[in-house]
Every structure is written in structure tokens, then in C-alpha cells.
Amino acid sequence: xxxxxxxxxxxxxxxxxxxxxxxxxxxxxxxxxxxxxxxxxxxxxxxxxxxxxxxxxxxxxxxxxxxxxxxxxxxxxxxxxxxxxxxxxxxxxxxxxxxxxxxxxxxxxxxxxxxxxxxxxxxxxxxxxxxxxxxxxxxxxxxxxxxxxxxxxxxxxxxxxxxxxxxxxxxxxxxxxxxxxxxxxxxxxxxxxxxxxxxxxxxxxxxxx
Amino acid sequence: xxxxxxxxxxxxxxxxxxxxxxxxxxxxxxxxxxxxxxxxxxxxxxxxxxxxxxxxxxxxxxxxxxxxxxxxxxxxxxxxxxxxxxxxxxxxxxxxxxxxxxxxxxxxxxxxxxxxxxxxxxxxxxxxxxxxxxxxxxxxxxxxxxxxxxxxxxxxxxxxxxxxxxxxxxxxxxxxxxxxxxxxxxxxxxxxxxxxxxxxxxxxxxxxxxxxxxxxxxxxxxxxxxxxxxxxxxxxxxxxxxxxxxxxxxxxxxxxxxx
Numbered sequence: 001x002x003x004x005x006x007x008x009x010x011x012x013x014x015x016x017x018x019x020x021x022x023x024x025x026x027x028x029x030x031x032x033x034x035x036x037x038x039x040x041x042x043x044x045x046x047x048x049x050x051x052x053x054x055x056x057x058x059x060x061x062x063x064x065x066x067x068x069x070x071x072x073x074x075x076x077x078x079x080x081x082x083x084x085x086x087x088x089x090x091x092x093x094x095x096x097x098x099x100x101x102x103x104x105x106x107x108x109x110x111x112x113x114x115x116x117x118x119x120x121x122x123x124x125x126x127x128x129x130x131x132x133x134x135x136x137x138x139x140x141x142x143x144x145x146x147x148x149x150x151x152x153x154x155x156x157x158x159x160x161x162x163x164x165x166x167x168x169x170x171x172x173x174x175x176x177x178x179x180x181x182x183x184x185x186x187x188x189x190x191x192x193x194x195x196x197x198x199x200x201x202x203x204x205x206x207x208x209x
Numbered sequence: 210x211x212x213x214x215x216x217x218x219x220x221x222x223x224x225x226x227x228x229x230x231x232x233x234x235x236x237x238x239x240x241x242x243x244x245x246x247x248x249x250x251x252x253x254x255x256x257x258x259x260x261x262x263x264x265x266x267x268x269x270x271x272x273x274x275x276x277x278x279x280x281x282x283x284x285x286x287x288x289x290x291x292x293x294x295x296x297x298x299x300x301x302x303x304x305x306x307x308x309x310x311x312x313x314x315x316x317x318x319x320x321x322x323x324x325x326x327x328x329x330x331x332x333x334x335x336x337x338x339x340x341x342x343x344x345x346x347x348x349x350x351x352x353x354x355x356x357x358x359x360x361x362x363x364x365x366x367x368x369x370x371x372x373x374x375x376x377x378x379x380x381x382x383x384x385x386x387x388x389x390x391x392x393x394x395x396x397x398x399x400x401x402x403x404x405x406x407x408x409x410x411x412x413x414x415x416x417x418x419x420x421x422x423x424x425x426x427x428x429x430x431x432x433x434x435x436x437x438x439x440x441x442x443x444x445x446x447x448x449x450x451x452x453x454x455x456x457x458x459x460x461x462x463x464x465x466x467x468x
Contacts, residue, residue, distance in 0.1 A: 107302060107452055152257070155444060169449075199379075200450040203369035205387075 028109035028195045032079040039071035042111055042175045042193040050177065054189065057179040065134045069176040076195075080167035083202075087209065088157040096163065100151040107197045114190020116178060129180055131192060137174060153204070162207045169200040239467040240265045242311060244458045245349035247424040248332065249401035250445055252355040256320035258293060259428075260334065260348060261301060263311040263455060269467060270338050272314050274298045279337040280318070282351065284329050291327065291351075293318040306455035306462070313454075320353065327353040328402040342468050349424045352401035354432060359442040362435055364389050370448035378458065379451035380426045384417040386443070394436040400429040423461055425454070 028034070034041065045053075049070075056068035088094050110118045110125045110132075117128035126132055157163050175193035179186055242263040250256055262271065270276035274295055283290040301313030329351040336344045367387030372380060384400075391410070398417060399405050407418045419426065427450070431443040455462060 151447070153446070154253075196452075198377075198451070198453050199372070200452075201369060201371070202447060202449070203367065204446060205367045207366065208364075208389075 028078070028080075029111060030081065032081065034076055034078045036071075036173065037075045039074045039173075039175075041173070042113060042191045045070075045113075045191060050191070053177040053191075054179070057177055057189070058186075060184045060186065061181045062184060063182060065129075065131060065178050065180050067131075067134060067176065067178045069135075069174060071176070072174050073172050074174070075170065076173055077170050078168060078197075080169070083151070083165040083167050085162065085164045086157060087162040088159055091159050093159065094157050096155055096157045098151070098153045098165070109195035111175075111193040111195070112190055113192075114177075115188040116190035116192055117188075127192060129188065131178060131180075132194075134178075135174070135192070135194070137194060151202075155204075157206075158208075160209055162209050164205045164207070166203045166205065167200060168203065169197055171195060171197040171199075237265065237309075239269060240309070241269075241271060241344075241346070241465050241467055242306065242455065243334075243346045243348055243463045243465075244454060245347065245424050245461040245463070247350050247352070247401065247404075247422070247426045247429075248348070249352040249404070249426075249429045250320055250354070251430040251442055252320070252323050252327075252353050253444075254322050256322065257296070258318045258320050260316040260318060261313050261454075262316065262346070263304065263306070263313050264467075265309050265311050266467075267312050270340060270342070271336070271344075271467070272298060272300075272312070276338050276340070277336065278339045279335075280316075281335050282329065282348075283333055283335065284331050285333065289327075289329050291321060291329070293320060302452055304453065304455045311455060323353055323355055324357075325355050326402045327351075327355075344465065344467070346465060347463050352404065354399075354402055354430055354442070356432065356440060356442050360439045362393050362439050362441045363391060363433060365443065368443065368446055372449065377453065377456075378425070378461075379449065379454050380422075380424070381419050381429075381448055383419065384429075384431065384448065386415040386417070386431070388413055388415065393439060396434045396436045398434070399432045425458065425461065427451070 029043065053068055053070055057066040059066070083100070084098050086096055086098070088096075108125060110127060112118050112127060116131065119126055119128050153165065155163065173193065173195050175191065177189070177191050179189040181187065244261070248258060248260075250258060264272055274297055277295050280295050281290060281292045295316060296319050297317040299315045299317060301315050304311050304313060332348040332351040334346045334348050363386070365386050365388045367385070370381045370384040372378065373382035376382075395408070395415075397405055398408050400417070400419065406420070409416050409418070417431070428445055428447045430445045433441045433443070435441070
């Protein structure tokens with residue numbers, strides 16, 4: 001009887017502990033530059049730092065996450081991608097209208113390493129296994145599944161002129177490491193990072209080519 | 210008889226429990242917030258104005274364009290009045306304010322095309338819903354600039370802005386206009402009707418210094434008056450998008466109870 005019980009526990013343990021597929025970055029990691037006032041981004045953690053930080057989450061527990069936040073609400077500035085670029089190669093000015101409706105907001109970015117994953121649920125980026133709820137982030141990190149973006153710009157573009165729209169701004173970042181346990185067996189372990197935009201600036205440039 | 214008494218007692222106890230729970234249930238008052246803003250536009254055909262409102266209830270009729278019967282804008286004594294058809298309502302983002310969760314909705318309105326300047330210094334939005342509910346909300350200030358022809362005197366190459374350093378209020382402090390060559394002397398610059406701003410020119414960049422005022426400001430046209438009487442307008446441009454407006458706006462917030 002005892003053997004059967006141990007076997008069943010182990011079987012369930014392995015099922016739950018099977019590592020999740022790693023799916024790492026979202027949006028913000030492709031930004032041209034991110035400058036933090038202090039601390040560093042998850043992608044810049046060294047092996048030694050991981051080793052040190054993991055020691056804070058390695059003590060086993062029956063069920064759930066152990067979390068160690070390395071950087072909390074660190075202010076940052078960023079330069080994003082070129083949102084649009086248009087060149088008028090004709091001979092007359094063109095009244096150009098740029099309209100963008102993004103279904104998903106770029107306000108929130110999530111990133112993970114190791115066996116912590118990032119998934120999409122109801123058009124919203126989430127960490128797998130409900131890590132986000134356990135992080136107890138402040139309300140400013142809240143993003144609704146309905147959040148979307150709409151940008152509309154109308155302008156006259158002269159012949160031989162290129163128009164570019166750039167995005168840059170300010171935000172906050174929280175990152176660290178976490179480990180999830182099921183029946184004292186470590187199921188997932190890795191780094192997590194949450195990036196939130198507080199202010200987004202837009203810059204319009206006209207270049208005669 | 211005993212089982213009958215048992216069932217009656219259980220029913221009475223459960224009913225009493227339900228009544229007690231209902232009485233102690235915290236009723237969340239339906240509210241809408243508006244934040245005073247300087248709405249400044251150039252009068253163009255098919256112009257669009259975007260008015261954000263913040264609701265603490267997602268399914269309130271104010272979030273549904275089908276619920277609107279009539280909408281118009283005026284000053285306090287309604288001596289100035291203007292109608293703008295509601296074209297759509299878009300969901301913005303979530304914010305928290307005084308321990309409440311508020312959903313930002315953007316009312317997309319069609320600006321009228323006027324062949325003269327129009328100014329409402331104290332702007333109110335009046336809404337009549339199909340359920341006959343009526344609301345009036347203070348929005349800030351409204352300016353519509355008319356200019357028949359804009360002359361491309363300044364060959365501007367870059368346009369962006371910034372808030373005041375270390376201040377988080379969603380209000381532009383400076384606008385930067387980069388240019389290649391300046392052939393005419395600038396007399397003055399405005400960002401709305403009678404809204405002149407100071408400016409400095411240094412190293413192919415004009416910096417507009419926007420004075421402090423009790424309004425949010427993120428999207429304005431720039432009207433440049435030259436010494437030779439030519440006029441150039443740089444159309445409306447959304448310089449910044451903020452995601453923490455309520456947290457930083459304090460006294461600019463107006464709170465209204467809803468039906």
C-alpha cells in the first residue's frame with residue numbers, strides 16, 4: 001500500500017514538475033536602447049549573479065513559487081523602434097494619413113529566462129503558472145486585456161521627402177528570479193522581468209532625400 | 210413535526226443570513242472622472258477631437274456609443290455652444306485612483322469645420338443618453354484655430370516635446386522644432402487661439418516654452434507668425450501619451466457620481 005502511495009506521489013510530482021517550454025522576450029527587448037537609473041536588465045545578469053540570486057529561491061517548499069526581486073520599480077528611459085517611415089517619390093506633395101490600431105498595448109512587456117515562460121492569454125501577455133499574481137506588483141503594472149493603442153497622424157509630405165515617426169519614453173522595471181515547487185520538487189526556475197511604460201513621447205522627422 | 214420545524218428553522222436562518230450579508234455589502238458608487246485639459250486644434254475638414262473619461266464601472270452606458278442620444282459642448286453659462294457628433298468610443302487603459310480602479314474611455318468626436326477662430330475658456334461637455342440620463346462634465350479649455358492657407362516658410366525637420374523635468378503631470382513644458390534654414394524672422398508663436406508662447410532659437414532648433422497652467426496638454430497645433438506677415442501652421446501632433454494620468458493630476462481631477 002505504502003509503495004503504491006509513494007509511486008503515485010512521484011508520478012504526479014514528475015507530471016507537474018516537467019519543465020515548461022522556454023519562451024523568452026516580448027517587444028521591449030528589441031528597443032534601440034534602454035537606460036536604467038540603477039540596476040540592470042535581466043538579459044545582462046551574469047552566471048555568477050544567477051547563482052547568487054538562485055540561492056534565495058532554492059529552499060524547497062510544498063507547493064507554489066519562491067520569488068527573489070533583484071530590482072524593484074527602477075526608473076528607465078528608452079528609445080523604441082521607428083513606428084513608421086514613408087517616402088514620397090512622386091512629383092507632387094501628398095497628404096499622408098498614418099493610422100495604427102494595435103490590438104495589444106505596448107505599455108507592458110514581460111521577459112523570462114530559464115524554465116519560466118511567457119504566454120498570451122486573452123490578447124494579454126502573462127507569465128506561465130500565474131507567476132504575475134505572486135509577484136504582487138503595484139497597480140501601475142496592471143494591463144487589461146482590452147488595452148489597445150490607436151495612433152493617427154495626418155501630414156503633407158513633399159516630393160523627395162521621407163517622414164519617420166519615432167517612439168521614446170520613460171518607464172519602470174522590476175526583475176529577479178523565481179522557482180516553482182510541486183510536492184517539494186522544483187518544477188520551474190529562472191529569471192523574470194516586468195517592463196511598464198509610464199510616458200511615451202513621439203518624435204516626427206522629415207528628411208529631404 | 211420535528212423535521213418540519215427543522216426545515217423552517219433552516220430556511221429562516223439562511224434568509225436572515227442572506228439579509229445580513231446584503232445589508233453589509235459594500236455598494237461601489239458609480240463614478241466618472243474627467244481631468245482638465247487644454248484641447249487645441251486646427252480647424253480642418255474631418256478633424257477629430259479625443260476626450261478621455263474615466264469610469265469605475267466598465268459596463269456603464271457612458272462607455273457605449275449606442276447609448277448616446279445627444280452630445281454638445283459649451284461654456285458655463287452656455288453663451289458659447291458647439292455640437293460635435295460622437296463617432297466612436299475607444300477603450301484606453303486602466304488606472305488606479307484613491308483605491309479605486311478606473312477604466313479610461315476615449316470619446317472620439319468629429320470637430321466642426323469653422324472658417325473663424327473659436328475659443329471656449331471653460332469647457333463643459335453635456336451628454337444626454339437614450340435612457341434619459343443627463344450629465345455635464347467640466348473638461349478644461351477649448352481652442353479651434355482657423356487658417357485658410359499655411360505657407361511653408363520654415364523647412365522644419367524634427368518635431369517633439371517634453372514635460373517639465375522631474376514632474377509627472379501630463380503636460381508639455383517644451384516643444385522642439387528642428388529646422389534646416391530660417392529665411393524669415395519669427396514675430397511670435399501661438400499654440401491655440403490667443404495662446405502665445407515664448408520661444409528661443411539656438412543651433413537650428415526652436416524651443417517653445419509653454420507656461421504653467423492648470424490643464425493637461427499633449428496635442429497642439431503650432432502657429433508661426435513671421436515679421437513679413439506670412440503665417441505657417443504645423444498641424445496637430447500628439448507629443449506624448451501618459452499611462453499614469455490620474456495618479457499625477459490631483460487638483461485637475463473632477464469627480465462626478467453617476468446613475
